[in-house]
Amino acid sequence: MIAIIDYNAGNLTSVARAVSHIGFQCIVTNNIELIGMAERIIFPGVGAAGSAMESIKRLCLDKAIKHAFATGKPMLGICLGTQIIMGHSKENDTSCLGIINGCVRAFPSDIKSRDENRLKIPHMGWNSIKSKKQHPVLSGVRENDEFYFVHGFYPDPADKEHVIATTDYGISFASIIGFDNIIATQFHPEKSGKQGITLLKNFCMWKPC
Numbered sequence: 001m002i003a004i005i006d007y008n009a010g011n012l013t014s015v016a017r018a019v020s021h022i023g024f025q026c027i028v029t030n031n032i033e034l035i036g037m038a039e040r041i042i043f044p045g046v047g048a049a050g051s052a053m054e055s056i057k058r059l060c061l062d063k064a065i066k067h068a069f070a071t072g073k074p075m076l077g078i079c080l081g082t083q084i085i086m087g088h089s090k091e092n093d094t095s096c097l098g099i100i101n102g103c104v105r106a107f108p109s110d111i112k113s114r115d116e117n118r119l120k121i122p123h124m125g126w127n128s129i130k131s132k133k134q135h136p137v138l139s140g141v142r143e144n145d146e147f148y149f150v151h152g153f154y155p156d157p158a159d160k161e162h163v164i165a166t167t168d169y170g171i172s173f174a175s176i177i178g179f180d181n182i183i184a185t186q187f188h189p190e191k192s193g194k195q196g197i198t199l200l201k202n203f204c205m206w207k208p209c
Helices: 013-021 033-035 049-058 061-070 080-084 192-204
Strands: 002-005 026-029 042-044 075-078 086-090 100-106 123-128 146-151 154-156 163-169 171-179 181-184
Touching: 002 033, 002 061, 013 192, 026 033, 026 042, 033 061, 033 100, 042 061, 042 080, 042 154, 049 061, 049 080, 049 086, 061 100, 075 080, 075 192, 080 086, 080 154, 080 181, 086 154, 146 192, 154 171
Parallel strands: 002 026, 002 042, 042 075, 075 181, 086 100
Antiparallel strands: 100 154, 123 146, 163 171, 171 181
16 A cells, blocks of 8 residues: 655646556555555655645654654655655755755756746746666666656755756756655646656656666
């Protein structure tokens, strides 16, 4: 069973639908006991870091998530879930879970493309990733495959070895991060068509070393 953690940050039904579509059982829950019994964890979300962390602490999910990581369960963060596993977010000046050391930063307000056109914030729409290292969850994902993004902030790990892939949007930012038994995507695999489904299926079968 895969536990999709509910911390009142939305984006849960589409993730659950995608996981069920590829043939894996899942449950959307904030029940700590059910999370503890799950074989793997998906940690999605949209919204602001401050309110998300308030909900996580109020529901005691911070301890459950950290325990799941410490016990080696495969974990997948998505969008806000990717940001929340960092140490700190510039959004709302928020202390986060600290599973990966580093900071969540805002795109510069004057961000421009290579041809000097002003780019809109949030970064919204389809964009490609550039792999920095091989990872089992990216098996079958091609270099030019595009994924769906909606975000104004991005993760910046202190240890660049934790950057698995990057994406260009005025700047180059980490779009997939992780180490050991956790991997996290700034984009939404559940909204990214065939390539997103490939990534989700890989995660559901992933056995971290």
